[in-house]
Amino acid sequence: MQEFFHLYGYRFNWLNTLDLTIVIILVIQLYRLLKGSLAFNIFVGLLMIYLVYFLVERLRMPILTTILQSFINVGLIAIIIIFQPEIRKFLLVLGKKAPLSKDSFFTKLFLPDKFKSYKEEENIINEVITAVGRMAGSRTGALIVVANTYRVKFDTASSILLDSNINAKLLESIFAKASPLHDGALIIVGNKILAAKVILPVSENPDLPHRIGLRHRSAVGITEHSDNIALIVSEERGTISYAQDGKLVQDISLEELKVKMYEVLVDG
Known part of the structure; x- marks a missing residue:
């Protein structure tokens, strides 16, 4: 595993470890958000395409690399379009816990229940x-x-x-x-x-x-x-x-x- 990360120039220190931990947590939360929906199957398909791209790039297969690279270049736009409902749901959940929302720490601190x-x-x-x-x-x-x-x-x-x-x-x-x-x-x-x-x-x-x-x-x-x-x-x-x-x-x-x-x- 360490050889894999060193291969792509990823060195382990406390900051990089934190970076990797955050990414893992985000992936887990994304899995929970998409699990049980049709979007989950689409997400798995896109993930497989990215994995194949890294594989063919490593094996130095220029034609497939070029084709998959073109797909990946527009991948972000495609993801936004395909997962628009899921992104909206994520933002709704995030906004509900925003710093100034009614269930945030600051609101509860400055607006005690006795005033509600x-x-x-x-x-x-x-x-x-x-x-x-x-x-x-x-x-x-x-x-x-x-x-x-x-x-x-x-x-x-x-x-x-x-x-x-x-x-x-x-x-x-x-x-x-x-x-x-x-x-x-x-x-x-x-x-x-x-x-x-x-x-x-x-x-x-x-x-x-x-x-x-x-x-x-x-x-x-x-x-x-x-x-x-x-x-x-x-x-x-x-x-x-x-x-x-x-x-x-x-x-x-x-x-x-x-x-x-x-x-x-x-x-x-």
């Missing part, structure tokens, strides 16, 4: 939990996206803008089977119901259970590239699930959902 009020968030949670519980009891299918920090981008042409207060009875009436708004998702931003009948991107994650329906796949899809949580009520079984960070958690209780919503809206 979560009455509005508690009201939102109670109204949503009440509606979800009733819809689960009546097996009324529902998909609710709660945006905490960032606004959700969606197709306004096919959706209905509401900008109304959050109320359990209103949520139930929107998803009632006779309602013209029951298809699609409902978007909550801040303390308002922003829109209903929203068409969301469907996740292409091959690791998702095959038996889940379009609501669950849409919930996972909207959370793969945004800082949101999506709540799902199954029309067939009356069960409750949620999606966050591209992960689906199924068959949870109302109390578990309430704890999760507190983590998202209050604890941040």
Whole structure:
């Protein structure tokens, strides 16, 4: 191993060791970010191309080296285009932990909890939990996206803008089977119901259970590239699930959902 690094002029000292450690950590985090998505297979393919390039360069194969070098020259642009959703997700996570965000050390230091009020968030949670519980009891299918920090981008042409207060009875009436708004998702931003009948991107994650329906796949899809949580009520079984960070958690209780919503809206 040391001969390999010396071959490329890499000498071990404390600074280079730190450099290598940081690179390894970044690669591990990148693996965790891409694992389970189609982008992971693309990443592995690109990595193999780079490894082949180093091999043919070492073996002094000029034609293949030239071809692969041309590919690598535009590789950065290709990576930005291909992994645009993953890069956006990484920046969202990074921005959420930024020095001036609400869960940073400096904010917690200068804005103690006693000066904060979560009455509005508690009201939102109670109204949503009440509606979800009733819809689960009546097996009324529902998909609710709660945006905490960032606004959700969606197709306004096919959706209905509401900008109304959050109320359990209103949520139930929107998803009632006779309602013209029951298809699609409902978007909550801040303390308002922003829109209903929203068409969301469907996740292409091959690791998702095959038996889940379009609501669950849409919930996972909207959370793969945004800082949101999506709540799902199954029309067939009356069960409750949620999606966050591209992960689906199924068959949870109302109390578990309430704890999760507190983590998202209050604890941040």
